[in-house]
Amino acid sequence: LAKTTQPISMDSYEGQEVNITCSHNNIATNDYITWYQQFPSQGPRFIIQGYKTKVTNEVASLFIPADRKSSTLSLPRVSLSDTAVYYCLVGDGNTDKLIFGTGTRLQVFP
């Protein structure tokens, strides 16, 4: 199965931009890369999805290089409420099964 890795944790301060990278060494050719946010005792919540290059919505941007072996979630001007765990989700290149990344715990300080 694809190995999908993320930094275990990151710290930031309110108002800063945060970039979280996910490495996926064997992603399915036709699959999207999706990012989720999860708060304690809740299910993951969809943030953003993309296939290649750059995607932006009202809460985040997603950067995907041409080889698609990684992706970077960018959160502009984080606030305390952005403290959560962030996961990437990709399809495995061999099995087509969906694989979640290891998750990054973001702590935002005042």
Next chain:
Amino acid sequence: DAEITQSPRHKITETGRQVTLACHQTWNHNNMFWYRQDLGHGLRLIHYSYGVQDTNKGEVSDGYSVSRSNTEDLPLTLESAASSQTSVYFCASSAARQGHSKQFFGPGTRLTVL
């Protein structure tokens, strides 16, 4: 509003018992998924379905089964519960096979096997 619900939210059972966790969605989504979440392992796919009568094994399917008799429901059954199946279980659904990773998650079921 459309939603995805899970029941029960908490369950305590004993080793060897059969347990069924319910998942119901009103999105009218074709795709449904079951995950387990454990400390140190993140979210792992157990089973998934792309439509009625369709089921597929995920990364950690041993000891679990699912059936899909209608669009709205995908119950997860633990045939003989084991302590290693103590976990938080999440159900999810998505609209289309292409882009199936854009999923809506339920609130989770915390299962404890004693």
